[in-house]
Amino acid sequence: MRKRSSWALPYFIFLVLFVVLPLLLIVVYSFQDNSGHFTLGNITKFFSDGDSLSTFALSIEVAIENTILCILIGYPAAWILANKQLNRSAVTVVLFILPMWINALMRTLATAELFNMAGIPLGKGTLLFGMCYDYLPFMIYPIYNVLNKMDKSYAEAAQDLGATPGEVFRKITLPLSMPGVMSGVMMVFMPTVSTFAISEFLTNNKIKLFGTIIQENINNSMWNYGAALSLIMLVIIGITTFLQGGDTEEAASGGTI
Amino acid sequence: MMKNRTRIFARIYIWLVLAVLYAPIVFIAIFSFTEAKSLGNWTGFSFQLYKNLFTGSMQNSSGLLSAVENTLLIALIASVIATMLGTIAAIGIYNLKGRKKNVMTFLNNIPMINPDIITGVSLFLLFVFLHISQGYTTVVLAHITFCTPYVVLNVMPKLSQLNPNIYEAALDLGATPAQALRKVLVPALRPGMISGFILSFTMSLDDFAVTFFTRGTIGLDTLSTYIYTDARKAGLTPELKPLMTILFLIILVVLLVINIRQSKNNNK
Numbered sequence: 001m002r003k004r005s006s007w008a009l010p011y012f013i014f015l016v017l018f019v020v021l022p023l024l025l026i027v028v029y030s031f032q033d034n035s036g037h038f039t040l041g042n043i044t045k046f047f048s049d050g051d052s053l054s055t056f057a058l059s060i061e062v063a064i065e066n067t068i069l070c071i072l073i074g075y076p077a078a079w080i081l082a083n084k085q086l087n088r089s090a091v092t093v094v095l096f097i098l099p100m101w102i103n104a105l106m107r108t109l110a111t112a113e114l115f116n117m118a119g120i121p122l123g124k125g126t127l128l129f130g131m132c133y134d135y136l137p138f139m140i141y142p143i144y145n146v147l148n149k150m151d152k153s154y155a156e157a158a159q160d161l162g163a164t165p166g167e168v169f170r171k172i173t174l175p176l177s178m179p180g181v182m183s184g185v186m187m188v189f190m191p192t193v194s195t196f197a198i199s200e201f202l203t204n205n206k207i208k209l210f211g212t213i214i215q216e217n218i219n220n221s222m223w224n225y226g227a228a229l230s231l232i233m234l235v236i237i238g239i240t241t242f243l244q245g246g247d248t249e250e251a252a253s254g255g256t257i
Numbered sequence: 258m259m260k261n262r263t264r265i266f267a268r269i270y271i272w273l274v275l276a277v278l279y280a281p282i283v284f285i286a287i288f289s290f291t292e293a294k295s296l297g298n299w300t301g302f303s304f305q306l307y308k309n310l311f312t313g314s315m316q317n318s319s320g321l322l323s324a325v326e327n328t329l330l331i332a333l334i335a336s337v338i339a340t341m342l343g344t345i346a347a348i349g350i351y352n353l354k355g356r357k358k359n360v361m362t363f364l365n366n367i368p369m370i371n372p373d374i375i376t377g378v379s380l381f382l383l384f385v386f387l388h389i390s391q392g393y394t395t396v397v398l399a400h401i402t403f404c405t406p407y408v409v410l411n412v413m414p415k416l417s418q419l420n421p422n423i424y425e426a427a428l429d430l431g432a433t434p435a436q437a438l439r440k441v442l443v444p445a446l447r448p449g450m451i452s453g454f455i456l457s458f459t460m461s462l463d464d465f466a467v468t469f470f471t472r473g474t475i476g477l478d479t480l481s482t483y484i485y486t487d488a489r490k491a492g493l494t495p496e497l498k499p500l501m502t503i504l505f506l507i508i509l510v511v512l513l514v515i516n517i518r519q520s521k522n523n524n525k
Contacts, residue, residue, distance in 0.1 A: 004352045005352040008346055008357075008361055009349065011345070011361075011405070012292065015365070015367075016364075019402065020367075025379060044400045090519070091513065099282060100463070101459060101508045102282055102504070103501065104467060106285065106484055109493065160330060193435070195368040195375065213376050218381065237375070
């Protein structure tokens with residue numbers, strides 16, 4: 001048995017080299033100026049730069065709205081899909097996952113073009129719609145997984161004891177499905193903050209999200225400021241993960257695709 | 258019993274959401290049958306774009322075709338390596354105890370929690386720091402980085418279902434560790450390895466941000482980066498529409514076949 005635990009060693013080295021070291025480099029570059037000297041300038045630059053700050057605030061706002069929208073639309077869909085009386089075929093579930101397999105940029109461009117054709121001006125509304133469209137499957141899938149694996153006898157017991165369907169949902173199903181909702185939030189919130197390209201396409205470059213300014217800085221060789229902006233995101237990820245308890249495994253180990 | 262009204266309402270809801278989800282894809286498919294350059298511009302029914310795609314007679318055809326080739330090749334190499342690395346790692350982690358196990362699980366979670374752009378930027382800085390020139394190899398390494406955790410996650414549950422004595426029994430009966438791995442462990446872990454592989458392959462195919470930051474400046478394009486540059490420069494290559502339509506149909510058929518076979522097996 002002792003021998004086989006050493007099989008984790010190659011992957012450990014790999015993770016240190018390609019995950020831990022790169023993240024440390026983000027920290028290192030954040031606190032350096034162009035010539036490699038220590039500075040707090042990049043961090044203070046962010047907090048004194050009105051443009052970056054308002055982009056940041058807008059990104060968080062869009063991400064919160066998008067997450068709420070995905071829950072409101074996705075939860076009923078997941079609930080219906082997991083309900084054996086309402087949905088008997090596995091094919092419907094596949095149909096919900098299928099769009100994810102088509103290149104996201106291509107789908108986004110088509111969405112933007114659909115808005116153009118309908119005469120709807122590209123802006124915050126279309127951005128939110130497009131984001132929700134892109135991330136909805138990531139919300140539906142984990143909730144569906146949890147609801148599907150849920151022990152039905154709790155709900156039945158509550159029913160036998162006289163709970164109305166509404167009470168069963170509020171007091172049994174909803175609390176038990178919270179891990180799925182939390183994984184969904186993790187898979188929607190941070191990715192929304194950090195998207196680039198998608199937000200540009202959906203608003204015709206009118207609205208920038210946080211991901212776009214990171215990308216612009218890195219591409220214009222302003223690595224240190226780009227790293228500092230990434231560090232700010234990392235801190236937020238750390239906080240949200242900590243609050244959530246860091247349990248994303250439930251959702252990702254879904255099994256069937 | 259469920260009321261009929263609820264059932265009808267549920268059905269309408271599901272199909273409504275699906276209709277919205279599929280609208281852009283159907284839109285692309287419809288406009289792949291016309292010659293117009295831009296999406297949403299109908300100039301009569303035509304197979305011209307399909308012909309162009311298959312005969313390769315289009316502007317910048319080598320660019321698009323090599324992008325498709327790169328996408329598939331990178332996804333294949335990355336997911337094969339990720340599956341091997343992830344499976345061996347899963348066996349190792351499963352046999353670890355206490356703090357070491359927690360550390361490995363924690364490290365394995367990081368790439369899954371990190372948004373693409375963080376993975377991309379951090380690896381970009383790594384390659385800059387180590388003075389490694391970026392290109393094919395760095396993109397493949399980056400894809401292995403974000404794929405492997407999902408393989409580990411999919412193989413783990415199969416390990417806990419496995420009787421640990423089988424492997425020991427194989428060793429006692431004279432198998433070398435390599436033989437025991439190949440003939441005992443791998444067959445038992447195969448379902449987890451396959452779903453990990455498929456997940457890796459899909460994520461690699463669909464990746465944009467990580468590729469964007471690690472491909473360097475040698476002009477390496479995958480489908481995603483090709484579409485990105487194309488859309489920002491001159492407007493989309495019209496042949497992308499038939500290409501996307503064909504890809505979509507292939508995926509649709511494959512997934513439906515897999516699922517119908519699976520549900521048949523479950524019913525037996």
